[in-house]
Amino acid sequence: MTVEEHLLFYSRIKGVSPQDEQEMVNQVLKEVHLTSERNVLISALPLGMRRRLSIGISLVSNPRVVFLDEPTTGLDPETRRQLWNILQECKNEGGRAIILTTHSMEEADVLCNRIGIVNNGVMTCVGSQNRLKTLYGGGYHLTINCKMSGNDQVDKKRFQTVSDFITHILPSAIKLRMFNG
Numbered sequence: 001m002t003v004e005e006h007l008l009f010y011s012r013i014k015g016v017s018p019q020d021e022q023e024m025v026n027q028v029l030k031e032v033h034l035t036s037e038r039n040v041l042i043s044a045l046p047l048g049m050r051r052r053l054s055i056g057i058s059l060v061s062n063p064r065v066v067f068l069d070e071p072t073t074g075l076d077p078e079t080r081r082q083l084w085n086i087l088q089e090c091k092n093e094g095g096r097a098i099i100l101t102t103h104s105m106e107e108a109d110v111l112c113n114r115i116g117i118v119n120n121g122v123m124t125c126v127g128s129q130n131r132l133k134t135l136y137g138g139g140y141h142l143t144i145n146c147k148m149s150g151n152d153q154v155d156k157k158r159f160q161t162v163s164d165f166i167t168h169i170l171p172s173a174i175k176l177r178m179f180n181g
Helices: 003-013 018-031 047-059 077-094 105-111 129-136 156-169
Strands: 065-069 097-101 115-119 122-127
Touching: 003 018, 003 047, 018 047, 018 077, 047 065, 047 077, 077 097, 077 105, 097 105, 115 129, 122 129
Parallel strands: 065 097
Antiparallel strands: 115 122
16 A cells, blocks of 8 residues: 555544545645655655654544654664654644653653653653753763773773773763773
């Protein structure tokens, strides 16, 4: 099936009236930036366009609330950013509430007005990005990987040089953990 045929199929399933379905499909194609791919077979689409089509399917029938489960997982950074822009437009221009699950705090920061954090199946906190960063943010974390010496230990001389450099430019830096020595 083509992109357009998929959207027509789902518009019928979701109860869009036959006289309105083509207009609905055109609107969704425009929202998810797939107008030029309307006649392309799904099997010929790259992953990023398939994700846009999945989001388009969720937008058919113009729901007030849209649920998305990890919408950008597995996408390259450029495609992820394009999809984030599309979701922002859908949220802002469409007057929709979008509820999404993600493991990416960057994605939540870009797309969400409020963030809820679930731990072991329990909602542990809800708030704006700024509020959660104020409450739980611990500053910045820097991870350093050093070349291993022949006996699978960190080359201590190289590590000390890097550690001294970090202390020089960030005197208040605190070493939290060290693995392999």
